[in-house]
Amino acid sequence: MRRVPGILSLPGYVPAPPGKTYDLRSEDDRVVLKYKTGRGIGARELHAAMADLAVALSDDRQGLHHFACLVWHGKGMSWPRAEWEWKRLVVALKDPIRLRMALLWVPDEGPIQIQPKNPGLEHLARLIHASPLRSRPPSEPRPFAISSAFFEVFKVLLVWHLKASGPLSLGLLCKLTGRSHPTVSAALSELQRRGELRRNSNRSVELTSFPRRTWGEILALSTQLRTPLRFVDPSGRPPNPMFLLSRVRRLPPQGVALGGTLAAEAWHPRFNLAGLPRLDLSVHLPGGDFDPETIARIDPTLRRARGGPEDAVLVVHPLRRAEALFTESAGGGLPVADLVETLLDLHEMHLESQAWEIVNAVMRRKAQ
Template sequence: MRGNLNQNKGPQRHREVDARVGNALIEVKFGVDALRTVRTSLMEVAYAVGEDPVARGYVVLADSPITRERLWDEWKRAATVLRKDVLHRLTICLHTGGRISGIPHDPDGKMQPILAGVIETKRGKANTARTDYSFVILKLLLHRWLTSGEPVTSEWLARTAGCSYPAVARALSPLGSLLERRSDRRVVLRWFPKEEFARLLATSDRARSTVRFADQSGQPRSAESHVRRLEKLNPPGIAIGGVLGAKHYYPGLDLVGTPRLDLSLHSPGKRMNLDFIEKLDPALKRIDDPRAPANLVVHAVRQADAQFSPRSGGLAWTDPVECLLDLHEARLEAQAVQFLNHLEAKAQAR
């Protein structure tokens, strides 16, 4: 089926879409969490369908947190402005859990595999990755509470996370009384939320797309040696976390040596580019077992503003919350508790 895809080719007069298969015009969006993006895509596909009397248009949302209820509301709004002959040839599709459902009707048995083929083709080409904005926004609130202690606006959270206002509202809603809401609409955590932090830990590997590497030569380089080589390579978007990062923020951390190197890679809305690993050390090979010893671990930082700090010698330091997550992920629980106690003491003194 995929071999029949005729992407952006053919005699059509309409704007280019992601794929045209027969009379089907297909636009695919990954990880969309804002209705305005759906609205824009729907209107653009509607223009294309309006120019071609035999075409049918499909706006396909893959890996999207938007609910069917909200999509139905958007469909009803579109129905008030679109010509009926165009509206009847449009479908919004939601691809979740391997199934494609549609509004106002599910695609038929013939269209299902066609749409699935386009999704997989686009997924292979698109440099995208889904962001867990609830994870990101809670992490930003923790970072703010543990550093400056200043309250923030929803606008700041949306801009820093790189998401929409509804995504911010969804992330803040479960926090309830943990949040102090100021009269000027700014918010700040009242205290360190241990239960919420436990949730961050539980979802950290997935939300940060953690990738582990182990030395296969039998003569592993030290973390400090890898850092020196990284400084020379200077790959973009890299920050140092883990033990080295925690020691930067708290030199008194009780740990001799550096068991591994943790790196944060700024990858907002895109897949991590790990090409630098081969240049850094060809002996490092990816491992999938999270319990196997690793020499180097890379974590994605998905927010729009990475919140990295400058570092003498090049590269950057990742933020304290990332370092804290790294220590837990490395099973350095005693050091993680010590580091958190230090951060909390500084926050309370402030």
């Protein structure tokens, strides 16, 4: 059966309600679908579509959706590459979400491939095989893929919003991010299209409220966008983040700020987590690469981690915008990473409830 690129139409499925990050849902709400098609769509678009599905599951407070499926009919990517990209990103998602996500790869000819293998999705694959695909309306815009430039612009806007610092001029936003006027303008247009940004009469801009939709997509793509460097102690000794912290404080490197749970304590005094699970550092790298000697000076026994985030005793987060936006600590010690970087650190450690507690506390203070 020849398949025409377009919008998927399936019996038993209805279009998503307005504002949702998926395209179709089953009539019983058990399955939601995101459909991607067209020549030239690649890894970035696949990652963005996965982020949309992760947001859909995260927003499903009642637990109605058993599966979120990406139906991928991309001309420019083979099945092995699509499967590899899927596996590369899905491991970064927390278990309750990633265990409910699936990829259905639709070739022009031949069987539909499913990742992960799941007998419950075979019926859906048969429906897709038997259903024609309607052509995409010419007016439908090309799907937006979050880039590193958009990521930096968004983070600065969110820092300003959480600090209640008021609107930002376009010139200042370009200066803080180190991005060009056209690049920043494109990011602002996308946020405005999503209803998350307001343009003022004096050409300044600000977020309208906490941007939950884009924040959810950012969280799903966080590992790819931030490219954290994880380090382990291969000596066999018990992990000792406090020892590393004492070394960093004694020999403070240039352009380094505390992140993670230590920064969370600085931003929200009520933050309470027993012990230090790992040491998170934000490193300002506006125009260069991370110097491995920085780690050697802290502890020469540390080595880059091969496993997942839970193995790390030290995590370094490169910060590649023009201005670091660090906050000096009250005691004159190491500065603290901005609140947005701190929240991203907490989500990476699966401390989601603590991160949202901080956001809610900050938003309450803004409303006073």
